[in-house]
Amino acid sequence: MSKIKVGVIGCGSIAKHRHLPEYANNNKVEIVAVCDINEERVNEFAELYNAKAYTSYEELLRVSDIDAVSVCTPNYLHAPISIAALQAGKHVLCEKPMATSQVEAENMIKAAKENNKKLMIAHNQRFVPSHQKARQLIENGEVGKIYSFRTAFGHGGPERWSADGADSWFFRKEEAFIGAMGDLGVHKTDLLRFILGEEFVEVGAFIETSAKANADVDDTAVCVLKSESGIIGTLAASWSYQKEDNSTIIYGEKAILRIEDDPTNSLVVQYKTGEIVKYELGGIQTNESGGQTNTQVIDQFVTSIVEDIEPVISGEEGMKSLQVVLAALESNETKRITSL
Incomplete structure (x- = not known):
C-alpha cells in the first residue's frame, strides 16, 4: 500500500515535539507538507522533514494528494481549519481542546460524516x-x-x-x-x-x-x-x-x-x-522530561485510516x-x- 501523505498545519511546540517526530517514525506515513504563518519556522521544519513549506493553510488544503492533516494551531483555529480540511477531503487529527464551543464541535463532527473522513482528537x-x-x-x-x-x-x-x-x-x-x-x-x-x-x-x-x-x-x-x-x-x-x-x-x-x-x-x-x-x-x-516517548496518538490515527475504522478518540468523544x-x-x- 502506498504511504499516507500527511500535512501538519501549525509548527509550534506540539508539532515539533509530538506530531512531526511521531509521523516521521511511522513507516506508513510520508510527511509532504508543513504550514505555519511564521516563514522562518516553517522553512526550518520543511528542510528537516523534506516537506514543502506553506504559509497559508488554504493553499496546503488545495493540494489534492495530501490524504490527512494534523491541526496544531492556536485553539480558535481548530474548528475552522479542521472543517475546511474535512471539506477538502482530508482526514483530520486535531489538537485539544477540539473547539471553542459546542456548535463548532458539532460542525466538525458533521463535516467528517458528510465527507466520509476520519476526525480524531489528540487526547493522549x-x-x-x-x-x-x-x-x-x-x-x-x-x-x-x-x-x-x-x-x-x-x-x-x-x-x-x-x-x-x-x-x-x-x-x-x-x-x-x-x-x-x-x-x-x-x-x-x-x-x-x-x-x-x-x-x-x-x-x-x-x-x-x-x-x-x-x-x-x-x-x-x-x-x-x-x-x-x-x-x-x-x-x-x-x-x-x-x-x-x-x-x-x-x-x-x-x-x-x-x-x-x-x-x-x-x-x-x-x-x-x-x-x-x-x-x-x-x-x-x-x-x-525532554526525551519524549511515543504518545501513540499518531499511530492510532494512522491505523484508523489504514484499516478504515472509527478513531479511538472520535469527534464525538472529543466533544463530550x-x-x-x-x-x-x-x-x-x-x-x-x-x-x-
Whole structure:
C-alpha cells in the first residue's frame, strides 16, 4: 500500500515535539507538507522533514494528494481549519481542546460524516500505560464500587514550553479562548471519562487568573464533578505549579488507585486488605522530561485510516470531554452548579 501523505498545519511546540517526530517514525506515513504563518519556522521544519513549506493553510488544503492533516494551531483555529480540511477531503487529527464551543464541535463532527473522513482528537492521556491499567482494574471489578476521585494536571505554564515563550498565544483570550482549563483540564475530563467508563452530569467550578500577570485567560481552575452513577470528585488544572503534577487518585470500595502519583511506580494499588501492589509501567509524557516517548496518538490515527475504522478518540468523544470544560466555564460565570 502506498504511504499516507500527511500535512501538519501549525509548527509550534506540539508539532515539533509530538506530531512531526511521531509521523516521521511511522513507516506508513510520508510527511509532504508543513504550514505555519511564521516563514522562518516553517522553512526550518520543511528542510528537516523534506516537506514543502506553506504559509497559508488554504493553499496546503488545495493540494489534492495530501490524504490527512494534523491541526496544531492556536485553539480558535481548530474548528475552522479542521472543517475546511474535512471539506477538502482530508482526514483530520486535531489538537485539544477540539473547539471553542459546542456548535463548532458539532460542525466538525458533521463535516467528517458528510465527507466520509476520519476526525480524531489528540487526547493522549488515554494511552498512558498506568491509565490503561487503572481502567482495566476498574472494569474487572478489582476496585469495587467507585466512590470518589481527585485528579490534577499542573505545571509552570506554557511559557516554559510554547514556541513563543512568554509571548505565546496561550495567554491571549481571542486566540486561546480558555487557559489552563482548556490546555490541561480537558485532558483530565477526557481521562476521567475513559477510566471511570461513564459520563459526567454536573459540574461546579472556580476558575481564576492568579499566577500570570500577562494572561487574560485562566491559569488555575478547580472543579467538582459528579458522574451519572453518583461518583463525585475534584479536577484541578493549573499553570501555577512549580513542579509538574499529573496525578489521579481513585477511591473505591476494595482499593485505592494512585496513578502517576509516585515518582517510581506509575500505579500503586492499596487494597483494603492491607496489600499494596506497585506497577512500574513507564512514565507519562511530561513537558519537562525532554526525551519524549511515543504518545501513540499518531499511530492510532494512522491505523484508523489504514484499516478504515472509527478513531479511538472520535469527534464525538472529543466533544463530550469539551462539554465538561464548557460546563465548568458556565458554572464559574453563574456561580451555580451546571448540569450537562
